[in-house]
Amino acid sequence: MKKAIITTSIVVLVILAAIYFFPFNGESGENEGTKTQNRTQTNSIKLPDPVITGGMPLMEALQNRKSSRTFSDKKIELQMLSDLLWAANGVNRKESGKRTAPTANDTRALDVYVIMEDGTYLFNPDEHSIEKISDKDLREFAGRQDFVKKAPVNLIYVSDYSKLKSGSEKEIYSGSHAGFIGQNVYLFCASAGLNTVIRAWVDKDVLKKEMNLKEDQYIILAQTVGFPE
Numbered sequence: 001m002k003k004a005i006i007t008t009s010i011v012v013l014v015i016l017a018a019i020y021f022f023p024f025n026g027e028s029g030e031n032e033g034t035k036t037q038n039r040t041q042t043n044s045i046k047l048p049d050p051v052i053t054g055g056m057p058l059m060e061a062l063q064n065r066k067s068s069r070t071f072s073d074k075k076i077e078l079q080m081l082s083d084l085l086w087a088a089n090g091v092n093r094k095e096s097g098k099r100t101a102p103t104a105n106d107t108r109a110l111d112v113y114v115i116m117e118d119g120t121y122l123f124n125p126d127e128h129s130i131e132k133i134s135d136k137d138l139r140e141f142a143g144r145q146d147f148v149k150k151a152p153v154n155l156i157y158v159s160d161y162s163k164l165k166s167g168s169e170k171e172i173y174s175g176s177h178a179g180f181i182g183q184n185v186y187l188f189c190a191s192a193g194l195n196t197v198i199r200a201w202v203d204k205d206v207l208k209k210e211m212n213l214k215e216d217q218y219i220i221l222a223q224t225v226g227f228p229e
Helices: 002-021 025-043 058-064 078-089 170-192 204-210
Strands: 044-046 091-093 110-116 119-124 129-134 153-160 195-199 217-226
Touching: 058 170, 078 110, 078 119, 078 153, 078 170, 110 170, 153 170, 170 195, 170 217, 204 217
Parallel strands: none
Antiparallel strands: 044 129, 110 119, 110 153, 119 129, 153 217, 195 217
């Protein structure tokens, strides 16, 4: 009897040791998934709620809308960046997820990327957040003009052709989408006292490679934003 008890105890100890030192695959996989989720969360920045009241009256903003090519290197604070991106292409109808800028057939095929000194981010309108896709300062690739490297923010308008209907005028649609968003940014900047200019003079192939874009993603236009010098 004693011998049976001792044998049983040894078996239990062996099983407990195995569980402690060699976790089950399912548990190990869950831990790894949690680590991956945490890494993803650290790459995503939840923006403050946009301030969607006040500002300059529309007619005054239209009167003050202009292109400017002089920028200081003063950084844009997170709240102003939040307001800027919401004005550009944020969700203004939560029940449907529709945006401040229209798209053909509601495809929502144009993404706004944000290039800043500390890295490059993708704006997620549904979550109102930005996700870092690169730690590099890619401003030197964001345009050929000297002011592009100095300004704190360069918005890159990228069309995902895979979201557009087959046989549609994808270039025309993409250009229109970028134009709508660009004008939103112009009006916001006029109201907020920021300088901005929309640009096509970009080495798009080089920038696409630096941003690690997919084959079906095409850079349409860029827009520089910052404080007056």
